[in-house]
Amino acid sequence: MPGSHAALGRFLTRLETHSSLTTPEQQAILSLSWREVSHKANRDLARPGDTVTYATLVAAGWVGRFESMRSGAREITALYLPGDLADLHSTVLPSISWGLTSLGDTTIIQIPHHQLAELAKQYPNLALAFWRDTALDSSILAKWIANIGRKDARARIAHLFCEMGLRCERAGVGSRDRYSFPLKQEQLGDATALTAVHVNRMIGALTRENLISIESKHLTLRWDELVDLAEFAPDYLQRVRPDGSASESRAS
Amino acid sequence: MPGSHAALGRFLTRLETHSSLTTPEQQAILSLSWREVSHKANRDLARPGDTVTYATLVAAGWVGRFESMRSGAREITALYLPGDLADLHSTVLPSISWGLTSLGDTTIIQIPHHQLAELAKQYPNLALAFWRDTALDSSILAKWIANIGRKDARARIAHLFCEMGLRCERAGVGSRDRYSFPLKQEQLGDATALTAVHVNRMIGALTRENLISIESKHLTLRWDELVDLAEFAPDYLQRVRPDGSASESRAS
């Protein structure tokens, strides 16, 4: 609970890719109190309708945000990697309509909402950073809508592979063209709005074309070819700015 | 430019449905400076790749956020009504990967980013409110992913009708079962990831079943039946809280 957890360091690094923070602000992040929890694969960490009092910071493994249909179908609407605060936005909207689930074995850190809110009030610049982090999440959601809505199965899967590659690289848990991919095909289907069977066929096709290869949950991919196939334009992931600054916060 | 625009009042009302604000905070919102701009239908107000210096507050008509594919296909990822700040999040992420377009004739108010950022710094509680508003937007995006990914055409259209009905009602521009719907069928297709032709057929089906009727861009719908058909659960639109408070700042 006390003492800085490595995952907080990852989160800080993540924040600093889009926002520049002062030393006291950095310290404040690292001094957040936490509770570590580990989960086996496929456990629901939060369910639709819950009211949560802490945010979930991924420390190891992948976490998915999902919605369920009456029919039993599931749709994964977002994926979170180590260093991602999966539901930072729940700090300001604690009554959630979605769920969180562990994809593969995961370890998470729970951070009380009131501490995050306190930080946001005490350090206006941190409030902007949190807001910006939520905006970034939102930007990814919008891109997923476009992909699921207007691209075919191959391109959707390829796009997910590119996105997660780049995010893994930035999170320091792999390189863009080779990283651990813990989802089973059914979950990959839930994330791309396809059936497991069709995911299987598309993976087969991509493999036969030598665009990707998967061995024991390890994905290797031909970056340039896949980027082209997927129409992957990483600007929505908000590249690290040259000066690392939060631009407008100094402007005005 | 000076003096309070009616749209700012709408925006304030909107903020107060999820956040409780003090009188000075309310005044600060109403004192924002602005520039009014009117657009004919189908004009791009912002394009992918732009760096924007102001946020776009809808005053009249509907605005859509979209992404374009190489093929020329378009996907509308979000819709905004009068009182909505369509790109509040651009305040913290001014380099945009998406575009904004007018759906039908619209009037918008441009609000300089630096003013919004200034307010967020000066009033921590407003920063939370802005953050919360972005989180709410994000919540809608996630729901759209689930709908487009896992529901059939009829249910997708029905869901959009329900969502926009409730949002119109809350925005004070109609009632949930009867409101002005300015999109043409092609745009409705872009918002639901369908073709205009198929939208037309589904609208025809819903009309024949007496679930909806449309006359001169005016939509009337059987609320209960459509809610059931669409599996519409409005909790993601974050109901107005009884006490109107920001809850989590007290909890835990």
Next chain:
DNA sequence: CGCGGCCTTGAGTTCGTTCAACGATAGTGG
């Protein structure tokens, strides 16, 4: 009155689904 934009309808096609069976692999207990 004629033109352009939007809506409507039909017929054929396709991408992804469904259903069903089989194969591989890893963990488990005797």
Next chain:
DNA sequence: CCACTATCGTTGAACGAACTCAAGGCCGCG
């Protein structure tokens, strides 16, 4: 150490929801 089982991945065949292409109808506007 091996048989047993559950889970996940793989493959085939038939089906269907939504798409494409194409033509015609309606309505408002100049």
